[in-house]
Amino acid sequence: MNIPTNKEGLGMTKLAIINGTLADPAGTETGNGIILIEGDRIVATGDIPVPADAQTVDAGGLVVAPGLIDLGVFATDKPAFHFGGITRAALMPDQSSPLDDAGLIRQATRAGKPDFWVHPIAAATRGLKGAELAEIGMMQAAGAKAVGTGRQWIADSGVMMRVLAYASGLGLTVITHAEDSGLTGKAVATSGETATRLGLPHAPACAEAMAIARDIMLARITGAAIHFRLVTTRAGFDLIRAAKAERLKVTCGISPAYLFLNDQAVTDFRTFARLSPPLRAEEDRQACLAAVADGTVDVITSSHDPRGPEDKRLPFADASPGMAGAETLLALSLNLVREGHVSLCRLMTLLSANPAKILGVDAGSFASGSAADLIFIDPDMPWIVDSAKMAAQAGNTPFDRVPVQGRARRIMKGGVFL
Amino acid sequence: MPDFAVPSAESDLKRADLKGLGLTGRALFPHRHLLSIADLKPWEIRFLLDEAEHWAKSNRGGARKHDDRLAGMTQINAFFENSTRTLLSFEIAGKRLGADVVNMAAATSSVKKGETLIDTAMTLNAMAADVIVIRHASSGAVALIADKVDCPVLNAGDGWHQHPTQALLDALTIRRRKGSFEGLIVAICGDVLHSRVARSNMLCLAALGAQVRAVAPPTLMPPEVEMLGATPYYRMDEGLDGADVVMMLRLQNERMDGAFIPSPREYHMLYGLTPERLAIAKPDALVMHPGPMNRGVEISSVVADHPERSAITEQVEMGVAIRMACLDVLTRGAREVEGWS
Numbered sequence: 049m050n051i052p053t054n055k056e057g058l059g060m061t062k063l064a065i066i067n068g069t070l071a072d073p074a075g076t077e078t079g080n081g082i083i084l085i086e087g088d089r090i091v092a093t094g095d096i097p098v099p100a101d102a103q104t105v106d107a108g109g110l111v112v113a114p115g116l117i118d119l120g121v122f123a124t125d126k127p128a129f130h131f132g133g134i135t136r137a138a139l140m141p142d143q144s145s146p147l148d149d150a151g152l153i154r155q156a157t158r159a160g161k162p163d164f165w166v167h168p169i170a171a172a173t174r175g176l177k178g179a180e181l182a183e184i185g186m187m188q189a190a191g192a193k194a195v196g197t198g199r200q201w202i203a204d205s206g207v208m209m210r211v212l213a214y215a216s217g218l219g220l221t222v223i224t225h226a227e228d229s230g231l232t233g234k235a236v237a238t239s240g241e242t243a244t245r246l247g248l249p250h251a252p253a254c255a256e257a258m259a260i261a262r263d264i265m266l267a268r269i270t271g272a273a274i275h276f277r278l279v280t281t282r283a284g285f286d287l288i289r290a291a292k293a294e295r296l297k298v299t300c301g302i303s304p305a306y307l308f309l310n311d312q313a314v315t316d317f318r319t320f321a322r323l324s325p326p327l328r329a330e331e332d333r334q335a336c337l338a339a340v341a342d343g344t345v346d347v348i349t350s351s352h353d354p355r356g357p358e359d360k361r362l363p364f365a366d367a368s369p370g371m372a373g374a375e376t377l378l379a380l381s382l383n384l385v386r387e388g389h390v391s392l393c394r395l396m397t398l399l400s401a402n403p404a405k406i407l408g409v410d411a412g413s414f415a416s417g418s419a420a421d422l423i424f425i426d427p428d429m430p431w432i433v434d435s436a437k438m439a440a441q442a443g444n445t446p447f448d449r450v451p452v453q454g455r456a457r458r459i460m461k462g463g464v465f466l
Numbered sequence: 467m468p469d470f471a472v473p474s475a476e477s478d479l480k481r482a483d484l485k486g487l488g489l490t491g492r493a494l495f496p497h498r499h500l501l502s503i504a505d506l507k508p509w510e511i512r513f514l515l516d517e518a519e520h521w522a523k524s525n526r527g528g529a530r531k532h533d534d535r536l537a538g539m540t541q542i543n544a545f546f547e548n549s550t551r552t553l554l555s556f557e558i559a560g561k562r563l564g565a566d567v568v569n570m571a572a573a574t575s576s577v578k579k580g581e582t583l584i585d586t587a588m589t590l591n592a593m594a595a596d597v598i599v600i601r602h603a604s605s606g607a608v609a610l611i612a613d614k615v616d617c618p619v620l621n622a623g624d625g626w627h628q629h630p631t632q633a634l635l636d637a638l639t640i641r642r643r644k645g646s647f648e649g650l651i652v653a654i655c656g657d658v659l660h661s662r663v664a665r666s667n668m669l670c671l672a673a674l675g676a677q678v679r680a681v682a683p684p685t686l687m688p689p690e691v692e693m694l695g696a697t698p699y700y701r702m703d704e705g706l707d708g709a710d711v712v713m714m715l716r717l718q719n720e721r722m723d724g725a726f727i728p729s730p731r732e733y734h735m736l737y738g739l740t741p742e743r744l745a746i747a748k749p750d751a752l753v754m755h756p757g758p759m760n761r762g763v764e765i766s767s768v769v770a771d772h773p774e775r776s777a778i779t780e781q782v783e784m785g786v787a788i789r790m791a792c793l794d795v796l797t798r799g800a801r802e803v804e805g806w807s
Contacts, residue, residue, distance in 0.1 A: 244688040245504070247605040247626030247665055252689075317606030361584055363604030365625070 062086050063463065064098045068107030068424070072414045073114060073401035075393045083112065085420045088462035093414040107424055110457060113396045114412045115421035116378060117403035119301055120196075120223065120277045122353040124159045124166055128374035128440035130466060132350065133456025135164065135421040138223075138407055141171035142198045148174050148182040150190035157191035163461045167407050169196035169223055172211040178202040181214060188218055193407040194275070196223040199324060201259050203229045209266045216272035221299075221406050223275045224263055226284065227325050231255035236365045238326045242311045249365060253328055257283035264291045264298060273297035275406055278351065280306040280328050282335035285344050292344070299406060301347035303373055304380035305446060306336050313446055317364040320435070321446040323351075324369035340398070341389040347406070348398045350377040354442035372440040375433075379452035382427055386453070392427070420463040423456040431455060491805020495795050499612045499619040502628040503669040511673060515638050517791035518784070522638070525562070525787055534564030536797060539596035541565040544586070544611075545622070546572050546602040551757055551782065552622050552632075556599045559789035565596070587611040597797055600624075618796035620789075626660050632756055633666035635788040637674060639781050640711055643752050647674040653705045653747070654696065655681040656715030656737065656764050657726075659688050663756045664715055668694040681705030683737065685726045702737050709747040713754040714739050714765050722763075730763045739765045744775070752777050 063085040069078050072093065084092040084102065098104060115135025122140050129137060139156055141147035147156060148171035156168040170192035174180045176199075184195055195215045201224065202208040208224075215222045235251035237243035243250035260276060264287060267274040279285060279300040291298040305323055310330045313321040321327060328336075339345045353370030360367050381399060384390050390398070396412075404412030411419040433450045435443035459466045494513045497505060525531055541560040545553050553569060560567040572586070583602075587610075590598055597618050600608045605625030612619035623629040637647075644650055652671050658664040658680045671678050672695025680687065680696040691698050699705030706712060717733060727733045744751065753769055753776045761767045770776055798806035 239689045241690045241693045244690050244693065245665075247624075247628070247662060249626075250689075317609060361610075363583070363602065363607035363610055363625070365604050365606075 062102035064102040068112035071113040073397040111425040114400040116399045119403040131439040132374040133423040138167045146176045150186040153187045153190040167193040212270040212272035221273040226259040228255045228258040276300040281332045285339040299346040303351040319360045319367035346402045350374045354440045355444045356442045379454040382454035422460040424458040429455045501621045503666045508673045518787040521787035521790040536563035536565035542595040543599045544570045555785040587614045591615040629662040633670035635784040638784045647676045650676040650710045652711040653679045653709040657686045658682040659686045668696040706746040711752045
């Protein structure tokens with residue numbers, strides 16, 4: 049593909065992207081067409097004539113899709129995001145200073161610009177302690193796009209009810225972690241064969257469904273929009289299906305680890321596979337794939353959490369949970385298309401359009417007025433994940449040495465090629 | 467490794483049989499470290515037991531017990547978790563073999579960060595230890611260190627995971643008293659959930675052909691315990707019925723406070739090994755305990771001190787023999803023993 053410099057001329061540049069295979073999240077199947085861009089916005093898409101005054105960009109047959117919007121990452125790790133075709137990310141409030149203050153939110157929104165946008169998630173409670181409401185309204189004014197409970201569940205049901213009610217008044221979605229903390233305690237693994245054999249503190253998988261059940265009830269009485277960031281069990285998805293049938297404002301996400309690994313991945317105390325929530329039994333992994341296929345899952349996130357040796361080269365239970373997932377998000381998700389679970393367009397809904405909707409940002413779409421954040425994907429390009437050579441701040445991936453397919457070859461952020 | 471038929475768990479192989487399989491030298495025990503019973507084949511466990519028999523005899527052989535085959539070698543006992551008897555046992559075992567034994571007792575509080583743990587491993591390695599014995603409060607910690615050092619590592623207990631020498635010494639004690647493992651019913655009773663002793667013993671005894679029962683209140687039973695080779699029993703009387711060996715586990719003080727069981731006295735009522743309860747087991751049932759005991763909680767004194775039935779002090783004795791065998795076998799490569807380099 050040819051890439052114009054974008055520096056020629058002043059004022060609004062008109063760009064027409066031709067020869068691309070468009071993966072429109074709003075569509076049902078990929079098709080040919082052009083995307084017309086003015087400045088940092090998309091102005092038209094589809095089978096339209098190329099305006100005479102527009103520069104053309106030949107996509108060379110690559111798949112053109114909206115840039116990925118990663119709903120729930122723990123670090124602003126631009127090299128990893130760019131490698132993975134991610135153009136925006138919602139930053140979790142669990143930072144060294146929890147994002148519970150407008151100043152911190154404002155700072156976070158600036159961290160990636162101009163070529164990467166961070167949408168911070170405001171801490172629901174002061175210091176993420178699960179007790180007092182944080183200044184959610186002031187943080188919204190400073191740029192927060194959602195409210196989050198962080199890595200933890202809010203154990204106090206009264207506090208959670210008020211968080212949901214208050215956030216709904218501001219039109220913000222509450223992004224929550226779904227694990228009943230009374231059940232999980234100090235658990236680092238899901239109860240089952242592997243945890244028993246390795247002698248690891250464990251909790252039953254139903255800790256997730258218990259948390260979801262309570263929070264759905266609270267969402268029902270408050271009318272709030274709630275997003276369960278990572279749902280990983282059959283019982284959890286069953287509750288979410290029922291809530292959706294009831295037309296509650298309930299959405300949920302998952303990360304590729306839960307779709308392609310089960311709890312056996314922690315055998316030999318592999319701390320790179322120590323995640324939160326912990327990896328589940330094979331039966332639940334199958335339920336996760338089914339929930340993606342039947343539309344129960346709304347979002348796929350990398351849950352990117354780069355952790356160096358000081359957090360991971362430890363005995364399993366002492367290691368920090370989390371994986372560096374930004375680089376592998378697209379390639380692993382494309383497995384879902386290859387294996388026939390979803391169409392490519394639907395995958396882009398999960399990776400881009402739905403996160404944009406939940407955050408309330410004009411992106412993740414080919415519609416007129418949407419941000420010109422685009423990625424040009426070679427869906428078949430083979431490569432091998434190598435934890436030693438990652439763009440991320442750390443290489444803590446449980447997919448080390450795994451051959452994958454699919455790379456974002458080029459990224460356009462706000463009408464500008466990176 | 468030579469091509470050979472895998473012996474069945476039932477056949478109580480003698481050493482001669484092992485030689486009959488074509489196993490000699492290193493092939494008898496082809497492991498660099500001793501980290502988990504799960505890594506061992508039944509005949510490898512038997513080999514260690516046979517080796518230990520020799521040391522059990524010589525340890526009883528009067529005032530002079532020294533054998534200096536490890537002379538000039540440095541054995542470091544790195545205990546990141548408190549221990550009295552295991553540390554002592556490893557120290558005596560090393561000294562009887564003539565090794566220079568050094569103890570490093572690092573309370574978990576001061577060595578908490580992982581880099582420090584790895585750094586400690588590197589430090590021990592740099593001091594050119596020839597064998598390192600490690601105990602740590604976290605499951606998997608010993609394997610983590612073993613990965614970073616050049617010498618054999620012996621796991622002296624890691625978290626809830628494994629305590630292989632304890633299982634071996636228990637197996638040796640049982641074999642000496644009962645002759646063989648075939649068909650033997652062994653009831654492992656108490657806090658199975660948090661017990662590395664139980665995990666190692668279940669795997670070890672099941673591999674040797676015993677019928678293993680895990681007896682615990684539901685709050686102290688690990689899920690899917692069958693996978694470790696044991697059948698779960700939730701009532702003490704049912705678990706003890708017809709047992710040849712009753713192995714009691716220590717109930718940690720921190721579990722007694724109402725979190726897992728309501729109180730020590732209720733635990734004693736339901737799961738304590740009393741003379742009346744012991745009567746449910748076979749008349750010649752052996753009583754074992756890895757120590758230290760909570761008398762009046764998991765075991766009553768009358769049972770613990772029973773002159774014929776209790777094998778508790780014999781366990782301690784066999785502990786030294788087993789540890790001598792393990793130290794000897796694991797250092798044969800470095801000592802260039804014929805067939806082991």
